[in-house]
Amino acid sequence: MPHILLLEDEPAIADTLLYALRSDGFEVTHVRLAREALAAFAQQPPDLAILDVGVPDGNGFDVCRAIRKSSELPIIFLTARNEEIDRVLGLELGADDYVSKPFSPREVCARVRAILRRSAGRPAATANDHHSPLLQLDEAAQRIRCSGQWLALTRYEYRLLATLLKRPQRIFSRAELMDLVWADAPDTADRTVDAHVKLLRAKLREAGASAELIQTHRNMGYSLQLVA
Known part of the structure; x- marks a missing residue:
């Protein structure tokens, strides 16, 4: 219960x-x-x-x-x-x-x-446990490493990936991601989320991620699925 x-x-x-x-x-x-x-x-x-x-x-x-x-x-x-x-x-x-x-x-x-x-199905984690065998988050320097390689990310790409990485497997709606990532750009269209997800997927693949880490959930949003 x-x-x-x-x-x-x-x-x-x-x-x-x-x-x-x-x-x-x-x-x-x-x-x-x-x-x-x-x-x-x-x-x-x-x-x-x-x-x-x-x-x-x-x-x-x-x-x-x-x-x-x-x-x-x-x-x-x-x-x-x-x-x-x-x-x-x-x-x-x-x-x-x-x-x-x-x-x-x-x-x-x-x-x-x-x-x-x-x-x-989300593994137990502490608030400071934002690492996996594939991704490591350095909040102080605002950078993320994939498979040992620092990703070349724009400001909003970093914010988006960091938001997903802090809550792996949690599904974020576009509206939630707009609120969290683009709070300082209120006139941004929600399709910007889709465009940035596409760019992030390409950079993650280029850095050596063998699986599609950012998952699309139809009519719901996006989540980060961490795999070994």
Whole structure:
């Protein structure tokens, strides 16, 4: 039975989500404060966390930052705010999804199931573990090495590949990649993502990658599949 950590301080919303998640077969630990969420995470790491952005003693972003120091736990942000800057910040912190209130409890359950399916085959990793036998990320120098060879990447090619490499096997939609990679170029068309993926694939092959590392998921987006 998958274990969900729910951080939500509004009783009506918490009760609705608890009923929906438990009816859907999930075990749920509910807390109302940020410090309680971190304590619950330390005591019994869940399979996924749903974090309300605004709670009395802090916010879900701070909880996410603390968790990301040691874990790639799947995280969904739950908030009454729907501003672009909040979505961008949540994604930059490594959130897997972002749900704005009001919402459908069934939709939240469906998103939880989808994220758990995607993360089931993802190897456990720490927030600083961004290496594989094929790819190594040097964030300080903003460069990436493939099969021992430093890739000649443009700024946006580096950002795109680094984003995928930090969360291997996670499927990023075009919209998410636009928010994360082209946040400083809001007028860029979403087809730019496809063009940069094509360029990256060519550079990875040229550097010696024997398999197609960047995978296309029809009507969903792109992921990085690390293979030996």
